[in-house]
Amino acid sequence: MTQNILDQVQALQLPDKVIVAVSGGVDSVVLLDALIKTQPQVEFIVAHVNYHLRPQSDNDAHFVAEIAKKYHVVLRKVDWQGIDQGSVEEAARDFRYCFFEELANEYATNTILVAHHANDQAETILLKLVRGGKLSQLSGMQPTRQVSKTVQIVRPLLPFSKQRIKLYAQQHRLEWCEDSTNADSAYTPRNLIRLEILPRLTTINHKAIEHINQTASQIMQQEQMITMQATQYLDDIMQSQKSWGDIPEIWLSAVLSIWLQKQKIFNIKQVQIDNVKQLIQNTHKTYGMIQINHQYQVVKSYQNLTLESRLQNSKSSLDFPEFMLKLNQWQINGHMQFQWTNQKPLSGRFIAVHSDHDIDQVTMRRAKTSDKIAIKSGHKTMKRLFIDNKVAHDERHQSLIIEGNGQILAVRLRDDHWRISDDFIAKQDSQPNYWLLWRIEE
Incomplete structure (x- = not known):
């Protein structure tokens, strides 16, 4: 079964240089080992972040340094200096991805490899489901995600369960670090799902993780089809073949989301999309505006929509004095x-x-x-x-x-x-x- 992991990694089309995120845990150790075995022509740069959140953090950093020596690859590491306000998990994620992108730009590569796997995917989907949000978020992590114009995140191990990854490590006699906080269900909501909820779900069906991921894959395919049709509606509006009032209500949210994204407006809450929909559908109101963030507002004038700076209307007469x-x-x-x-x-x-x-x-x-x-x-x-x-x-x-x-x-x-x-x-x-x-x- 470990051959499947090697086949998956060997099939990757990689550039000459690649950044590999290595924490020292079993997942990232297996990823690096499989890469070294199957992609000898590639230069790998190991990236490690020491968060200093656990007593073992320095030991993990030392372990990763030894792995880099073993495989004869470049090691780049960074220390997280403190905890930001808010979620530690979110702040740590933002910090490490900024670090990874900086390395990618420094080494002139467009690829960062991370070791997320099927269990991580199931945990992410359940977290999104519980916290609420858009349906598209339930499609989970994508095998490849563009994080900037020049850099992409690639997740080769996403199809494989934690159990299969550990089996690979055991069969290839690999060593890794165990994060003690992973055993504490109260440490993060993700730990609670990992240690208590997912194991109970597998008592209902031993393929629970696989089925959750299959559902996420189906949602992703549905989202792709929705995006294609919504884009066609938007093109019709831009070419004056349709007005916003002509778009079927069931499609309005998707078309509005794509319209805003094309204008570089992201992370819009559903309640704001719903407010714009109501404004479009209110045939008794020819004009109105909905604030969507601190800088912009959507303005309706008859059946036309425009995105305007909130300061724009305040200049109404200043540029033409009496x-x-x-x-x-x-x-x-x-x-x-x-x-x-x-x-x-x-x-x-x-x-x-x-x-x-x-x-x-x-x-x-x-x-x-x-x-x-x-x-x-x-x-x-x-x-x-x-x-x-x-x-x-x-x-x-x-x-x-x-x-x-x-x-x-x-x-x-x-x-x-x-x-x-x-x-x-x-x-x-x-x-x-x-x-x-x-x-x-x-």
């Missing part, structure tokens, strides 16, 4: 040039205004939702005008008002789309006598 336009003078505001004139333009961008009174200067400013513009039947607020013309919320802060003689003459809803006040539209028997010109400053 200013006066004098007759027949070009003036600059930001990247735009404007002119209020009584001389009919022959070309360019302009709007025409008719007035029975002289308007020698006008004021230009950002529009407010409470502003009112004259229409045939009375007045309409800017808020209503935005809705009727389907002006997206992220475009509304760019809308401009021009005022003259205390009245709103016109409003720019978006880009070159202007709405003239009905009080200043030239009638059939009259001609416009003022024009507003604008152009992009070169």
Whole structure:
């Protein structure tokens, strides 16, 4: 049966140099031994972390150093200087993987080998199940996982049980260190599962660990299929073939997750995804926003979604201060040039205004939702005008008002789309006598 381990390791396609995580326990010792026996052309760099959490930690470090000498491989070790706030297990994991990645970059390799096995996988899945989270987390650890653009974690022993790994060590007469804390079920939640829960589950079915891992594999395959279909829905949205409101409810969570991941937003809680779903499905609310982390929010405008900085909307009028336009003078505001004139333009961008009174200067400013513009039947607020013309919320802060003689003459809803006040539209028997010109400053 130990031949299966050798075959699995020999089949690995490895680069010239590889980082191997070795704690001194039986799993990592077996992994290193199998690698040395089956991959003689590869240069292995043994990486060891001394956490100083147990009296035997220094002995383990010495043991790993002796193994490195035995196999004639490079040893790189590091000491963990202290315990961070929160979970010791989580802090230690973060520390060692940072160390492994640093070594991978130093030795110009893209591969880090670790010795996780089938029992570890079952423990991880049960922990995830108990703690709650997304279904995808129940797929467990993957045989290969990309941890950065240039570095991957590879787990060759994942198909093998702890029992088979120990049998390999015994048959090949290997020595290893026993971690005394592994025998304490109160030390970590993982220990409790390892020492008490999994053994009891195997009394129900001796293949309990194997079956848990098979279920995880099925979940992983289902997740891959879900990702493929959700990506297709997202592509349809990006190509304007569908809107968010067209996506079946059962697919919305998956599509939203992929959309956020493509924008480098990760680790979003399900409750936030659910809030965005409710916002999409609320057909009575054309605009809304959901905060997803300290930096970003998802903004709905009609059936469009955008990801915006939380500071973005606070800049609504700061980049375009109110200013006066004098007759027949070009003036600059930001990247735009404007002119209020009584001389009919022959070309360019302009709007025409008719007035029975002289308007020698006008004021230009950002529009407010409470502003009112004259229409045939009375007045309409800017808020209503935005809705009727389907002006997206992220475009509304760019809308401009021009005022003259205390009245709103016109409003720019978006880009070159202007709405003239009905009080200043030239009638059939009259001609416009003022024009507003604008152009992009070169």
